[in-house]
Amino acid sequence: MHPPFRSLTAVLSATFLTALFAILPFQALAATDSIVLGMGCFWGAEKRLSEIPGVLDVESGYAGGDAERTSYREVLNLEKRIQRGKSDERNHAEVIKVTFDPEQVSLERVLIGFWENHNPTQGDRQGNDVGSNYRSAIYFNSEAQRAVALETRDAYQQALSAAGLGPITTEIAPLRHYNRAETYHQDYLVKNPDGYCGLGGTQVAYPGAAAGPADQAARTQPSPRLDAKALNAERQLIVFEAEDCPFCQQFRTEVLDGWSSEVPVISTLNPRPPEGWTLEKDLFATPTMVLFEDGKEISRYTGYKGDKERFWQWLGFQILTPEQQRIAFEQGTERAFTGSHLDEKRPGVFVDPITGAPLFRSDTKFESKSGWPSFFNPVEGALTYHEDNAYGMRRTEVRSASSGIHLGHVFDDGPPPTGKRYCINGNVLSFVPDAD
Known part of the structure; x- marks a missing residue:
């Protein structure tokens, strides 16, 4: 036994711990929490929720399925088998793991961002991404998280119902079999700013402002629906855009900024049509150009990557007569002395x-x-x-x-x-x- 040596060890240990606590950042010692959320394609979900103040990290992954381990390819292949009726295995959903500091942002605020930034009423799909792997989901890790999930769901359902939308289909269940997604999926839209542009939810705001002033200020205010009375009821082109959408900006620069067509056009950040007007199906990407006649969709053009001539051809097939289409798109020729403007002499x-x-x-x-x-x-x-x-x-x-x-x-x-x-x-x- 060597008591003096043990005393020296104790002193050194205490000194070391004191120094360690002195140099470590306070945030590293603070408690964090995390929750796993499914909002359809995890690329856009990751970007949206990472913008909430107090969120420390957002990671793309897979969760909620029967397999303990999985990958992107395995999720897609299983979904194909499920759709063909060749498997009854529960598939994983594309999810994001949101890690946050409870002292900076509440779980309620995180879930407000979840509800507002996707459409939770669509079942096994999100926009044009169809399948159980794109389901809306909240996977909790405690009873306290479950209670907040149910409470916010019920509050948001009231807002959706008041806006004329259907019941929430979001799966709320304990977290199981979480798998981190492949590296190339992480921060995808940061690495690929021209990637897929989502629509940012239903544009129905979560009711109330239970979170603090900073949280309330950080919330994105929804864009109002277009007023049908201010539009051309006979024929109207509406461009549905999204924030932070490079293709929307490209379309605006190359087409909209110089617009001189007889077809009236207007842009909106709200994915819903004007009150009383109808879309044939949900929008799933931006920009989407929809041509309405008498308040009903007659055609749409989805996406834009500099293909200006294709867009104009699409519009031409909607507004030109069959004879005009034959000339314009099939290199046709009208019979001599039968066409328009032969005698037009006005300035x-x-x-x-x-x-x-x-x-x-x-x-x-x-x-x-x-x-x-x-x-x-x-x-x-x-x-x-x-x-x-x-x-x-x-x-x-x-x-x-x-x-x-x-x-x-x-x-x-x-x-x-x-x-x-x-x-x-x-x-x-x-x-x-x-x-x-």
């Missing part, structure tokens, strides 16, 4: 019938006696030129630069000063007279 501009972009000024129009409207000079940059060897002839086709539609051909037998004759199908021109 003004002939424009693309889809985009409204200027093509020819009326003061460049001349009588060619060919049976088609003819011009000797287009608006600068309005046309593109293409070799056309159809029917055993060598001609130069002209198309609208804004929409890509076929207009006609250009020949070298026109009047001065250009010597060109732009022979154009009148049925694919619209005329806008000059203001008095």
Whole structure:
């Protein structure tokens, strides 16, 4: 026995612990809590909830299934077997594990973010992601968490019901078989800012403000629904956008900012149609362009990645007559002396019938006696030129630069000063007279 040695050891241990506590950050010693949530695709869910003040970490994973261990590929393959009726095994849901500091943010505030940032009424799907692996879920780790989950669910159900939405289908159950997702899924939208854009929930706000002032200020206020009375009831194009959506910004820059089409257009961050108007199905990505006639959806164009010509072609098929479509998209030709605008002589501009972009000024129009409207000079940059060897002839086709539609051909037998004759199908021109 060596008492002096033991005393020295005790002194050193106490000194070490004192020094350790002095240099460790206070937050590292503070208690944290975590809860596992399913909101459909975990990429957007991870981004949304990581923005809540007091949330320390959000990790993508899988939970709630029968298998103790799983992977992304195994989850997808099992779901295919389930859909084909070849398995009755319980699949995992795509989830996020939210770790938070209870002294900075309450569990209620975290769950408010959960409810508001997805649609919890859709069963085994979220938007266009269909399957039990995309179910809405809260997997708790204590009875206290379960109580808050049920309480917030009931409160949010009242708000959803008042807004005309159906019952919540969210699974609320004890956490089991949690698996961290593969590394490439972690912080996916940080690493891939052009990734999938979600719609940010139903835009129905959670009732009340039970959390503190800082929490209340951090909540995203929902965008109001469009007022149907302010829109064109006969025909209206609505662009459904989302915050932090690079494709929405690209569409706005490349298409909306220069909009001159006769079709009225408006944008909204609210995924619901105007009161009294109807969508054929839920929206699942942004931007989504929906064309309404008499308050009902007749067609939609989902997503945008710089494919401007495809968008205009989609719109053209909705608003042009069959004869106009044949000319515009099938390089057709109207019969001589049957088209529109042959006798149009007023000051003004002939424009693309889809985009409204200027093509020819009326003061460049001349009588060619060919049976088609003819011009000797287009608006600068309005046309593109293409070799056309159809029917055993060598001609130069002209198309609208804004929409890509076929207009006609250009020949070298026109009047001065250009010597060109732009022979154009009148049925694919619209005329806008000059203001008095």
